[in-house]
Amino acid sequence: MEEFTVVYNRDKGESFVKSLKDCRTMNLYFIGSTETSTIPGISVAGASPKLTLYTPACDVEYLVHGKPLSFDVIPVTPEGIPTPALITRVALMLSKLPYLIVDTGSYIEPKIPRVSLPSKCTGKRIDHGEALPYDKVKELYCQSATLAKLLSSSCDLFVIGESIPGGTTTALGILVGLGYNAWGMVSSAGPNNPHKLKKSVVKRGLTNSKLSIEETRKDPFKAVSALGDPVHVSIAGFLSQALSEGVKVILAGGTQMAAVLAIAKHLGTDLSRDITIATTRWLINDQSSSIIDLVKMISPHVPIIAVNLDFSSSPFEGLRYYEKGYVKEGVGAGGTTLASLAVKNTSLQRIVYEIYREYHRLVKSGEASGVTHS
Amino acid sequence: MEEFTVVYNRDKGESFVKSLKDCRTMNLYFIGSTETSTIPGISVAGASPKLTLYTPACDVEYLVHGKPLSFDVIPVTPEGIPTPALITRVALMLSKLPYLIVDTGSYIEPKIPRVSLPSKCTGKRIDHGEALPYDKVKELYCQSATLAKLLSSSCDLFVIGESIPGGTTTALGILVGLGYNAWGMVSSAGPNNPHKLKKSVVKRGLTNSKLSIEETRKDPFKAVSALGDPVHVSIAGFLSQALSEGVKVILAGGTQMAAVLAIAKHLGTDLSRDITIATTRWLINDQSSSIIDLVKMISPHVPIIAVNLDFSSSPFEGLRYYEKGYVKEGVGAGGTTLASLAVKNTSLQRIVYEIYREYHRLVKSGEASGVTHS
Numbered sequence: 234m235e236e237f238t239v240v241y242n243r244d245k246g247e248s249f250v251k252s253l254k255d256c257r258t259m260n261l262y263f264i265g266s267t268e269t270s271t272i273p274g275i276s277v278a279g280a281s282p283k284l285t286l287y288t289p290a291c292d293v294e295y296l297v298h299g300k301p302l303s304f305d306v307i308p309v310t311p312e313g314i315p316t317p318a319l320i321t322r323v324a325l326m327l328s329k330l331p332y333l334i335v336d337t338g339s340y341i342e343p344k345i346p347r348v349s350l351p352s353k354c355t356g357k358r359i360d361h362g363e364a365l366p367y368d369k370v371k372e373l374y375c376q377s378a379t380l381a382k383l384l385s386s387s388c389d390l391f392v393i394g395e396s397i398p399g400g401t402t403t404a405l406g407i408l409v410g411l412g413y414n415a416w417g418m419v420s421s422a423g424p425n426n427p428h429k430l431k432k433s434v435v436k437r438g439l440t441n442s443k444l445s446i447e448e449t450r451k452d453p454f455k456a457v458s459a460l461g462d463p464v465h466v467s468i469a470g471f472l473s474q475a476l477s478e479g480v481k482v483i484l485a486g487g488t489q490m491a492a493v494l495a496i497a498k499h500l501g502t503d504l505s506r507d508i509t510i511a512t513t514r515w516l517i518n519d520q521s522s523s524i525i526d527l528v529k530m531i532s533p534h535v536p537i538i539a540v541n542l543d544f545s546s547s548p549f550e551g552l553r554y555y556e557k558g559y560v561k562e563g564v565g566a567g568g569t570t571l572a573s574l575a576v577k578n579t580s581l582q583r584i585v586y587e588i589y590r591e592y593h594r595l596v597k598s599g600e601a602s603g604v605t606h607s
Numbered sequence: 608m609e610e611f612t613v614v615y616n617r618d619k620g621e622s623f624v625k626s627l628k629d630c631r632t633m634n635l636y637f638i639g640s641t642e643t644s645t646i647p648g649i650s651v652a653g654a655s656p657k658l659t660l661y662t663p664a665c666d667v668e669y670l671v672h673g674k675p676l677s678f679d680v681i682p683v684t685p686e687g688i689p690t691p692a693l694i695t696r697v698a699l700m701l702s703k704l705p706y707l708i709v710d711t712g713s714y715i716e717p718k719i720p721r722v723s724l725p726s727k728c729t730g731k732r733i734d735h736g737e738a739l740p741y742d743k744v745k746e747l748y749c750q751s752a753t754l755a756k757l758l759s760s761s762c763d764l765f766v767i768g769e770s771i772p773g774g775t776t777t778a779l780g781i782l783v784g785l786g787y788n789a790w791g792m793v794s795s796a797g798p799n800n801p802h803k804l805k806k807s808v809v810k811r812g813l814t815n816s817k818l819s820i821e822e823t824r825k826d827p828f829k830a831v832s833a834l835g836d837p838v839h840v841s842i843a844g845f846l847s848q849a850l851s852e853g854v855k856v857i858l859a860g861g862t863q864m865a866a867v868l869a870i871a872k873h874l875g876t877d878l879s880r881d882i883t884i885a886t887t888r889w890l891i892n893d894q895s896s897s898i899i900d901l902v903k904m905i906s907p908h909v910p911i912i913a914v915n916l917d918f919s920s921s922p923f924e925g926l927r928y929y930e931k932g933y934v935k936e937g938v939g940a941g942g943t944t945l946a947s948l949a950v951k952n953t954s955l956q957r958i959v960y961e962i963y964r965e966y967h968r969l970v971k972s973g974e975a976s977g978v979t980h981s
Contacts, residue, residue: 257761297753330760331757332757336723342725343725346722346724346725346750346751348721348722348723351719376719380720383705383706386703386704388705
């Protein structure tokens with residue numbers, strides 16, 4: 234199997250990847266929380282609904298230090314499947330690509346040096362239709378754009394990942410709030426995508442917010458303020474500024490990145506070039522979501538690339554679960570792997586081998602103790 | 608006049624500068640506060656002793672946005688002489704070098720995206736001999752080292768500046784605490800260096816802290832904890848990690864950088880190569896301080912470079928004051944100018960011309976209203 238497959242806008246995607254060799258690259262992982270993730274059944278990006286609030290901080294602490302600092306164990310699903318930050322960490326270590334964490338509103342502050350946006354704030358439950366104060370939304374967008382400006386002159390490529398449990402539900406909220414018929418199209422970190430629950434949460438939010446599409450199409454910040462979260466709008470601000478500075482961007486994530494594209498588009502960003510979505514094969518193969526249809530609907534010129542990560546021959550049960558539809562993507566796993574392959578010429582085989590070794594280390598040290606070592 | 612002069616370790620300094628051309632560069636400005644700056648007479652880096660606490664945040668807000676956000680006017684001395692961030696901003700704009708702000712403990716949070724160290728904290732008055740909790744000192748060092756690690760693989764050169772009013776007094780505290788006879792050698796942002804006052808503050812701190820040199824030479828964090836501040840130890844951590852990753856470093860500052868060198872040295876950092884101090888001609892010409900003697904005493908292999916900024920033909924009185932010994936250095940003014948010349952091949956003449964234009968803009972917009980336009 235090829236290391237990656239361009240699954241949408243093939244020619245453009247392939248030439249994009251070719252252009253990445255030896256690019257001066259900066260990876261950024263935007264973290265934030267939304268209390269939407271504590272609605273039972275919405276998110277499995279944590280061992281319990283409450284614990285999902287701690288996942289973003291633990292994800293990035295693990296990324297930087299190889300273990301979380303705020304908790305004893307790495308984030309897992311209720312079944313004990315480990316965070317995709319595992320993949321990201323290995324891809325970063327092998328490629329030696331530099332990176333920064335950007336805190337847009339993590340429920341707890343990660344105990345690592347990270348870029349802090351002054352207006353960072355945790356999002357409220359979107360079913361109430363008042364997720365974030367309007368001013369904060371706008372400020373997050375502008376502050377992220379400022380950050381992109383500070384960094385752009387030294388970079389040819391930004392790789393942007395996210396960690397926000399509940400993020401596919403807020404992405405759905407943003408998309409629907411902006412008038413897209415995205416019902417049933419966003420992904421999930423579990424094998425059973427709770428579309429019905431997500432729909433009812435977003436519908437309640439829509440009703441409570443009294444949003445009109447006419448209004449949000451004129452001012453997308455209103456959709457985010459009612460039904461969004463701090464992460465997507467921050468990434469949109471960073472993206473828009475980066476593209477206008479002539480820096481290429483890999484949006485390293487799944488269906489959530491469609492919400493980023495939608496915000497940026499309705500704020501007037503030209504999405505016709507220098508941008509691609511890169512994710513994992515698991516996300517693309519997911520029958521319960523459709524990133525391609527989302528992108529077709531929002532910004533049909535953006536290529537989508539699947540990195541062909543495959544854990545079916547893993548000696549560890551916890552990783553083999555990825556083949557059954559668990560986790561799939563997050564913390565920029567797919568896109569960081571692509572950058573590692575395309576910018577630094579690492580090999581996917583080597584990355585997968587090192588992921589097994591890293592997982593073994595975690596099991597041995599007890600930091601992935603939720604999972605049996607089969 | 609040459610654009611810059613290597614005033615100490617000439618051959619080494621000259622080849623260092625030559626090696627900088629087209630280096631992948633990241634500038635970092637470490638900000639923090641010490642309540643030492645509120646002791647009347649200690650610091651003129653603010654219109655009043657109390658206002659010195661706000662200077663670091665305003666300096667970097669101005670750097671990023673061209674105007675402070677937390678206050679209406681840019682930081683000035685009691686006489687209305689503008690912050691050296693003016694020089695830094697122009698050098699950054701002309702060179703388009705990327706940069707980040709690192710908050711180690713600013714009294715107020717700057718309203719810009721910036722790297723936040725988890726253990727950031729404002730320093731107490733050092734005359735009490737308990738400036739910072741020991742654990743915080745150690746954590747700041749380690750967290751800054753982590754930051755250097757995240758960024759090092761994409762950089763050939765770091766330029767590190769500081770903004771901390773009262774910083775020469777805390778630098779004196781750190782140096783004396785580490786056993787250096789540095790009395791009367793640190794600089795000041797005013798023409799009348801209050802050596803007597805600084806000495807009495809540090810002496811009281813020494814007495815109150817009951818420090819022994821034997822102890823601090825074994826564990827330099829103790830000297831910082833008793834008599835230091837959050838900025839110098841953070842820069843030392845960043846510096847040590849950067850050098851060990853093979854990245855060159857310009858310490859962009861005056862006599863305070865001697866305290867950075869001292870901390871790093873006594874923690875075992877090899878300071879024999881890849882590092883230089885770059886500052887302004889005003890600092891080197893200052894009769895009331897002696898950076899060369901400090902460096903000779905601490906790390907005799909480190910070159911010192913003076914950038915020959917000269918405002919004597921400025922149409923603005925506020926800038927001509929720099930020629931009379933006001934301000935001299937700060938916010939990485941000298942070193943950022945050197946990087947702009949050496950990495951990006953800008954010209955000093957152009958930089959000075961643009962500083963005049965920038966100052967004119969500030970006077971017109973009222974953001975440097977403390978100073979008359981002569």
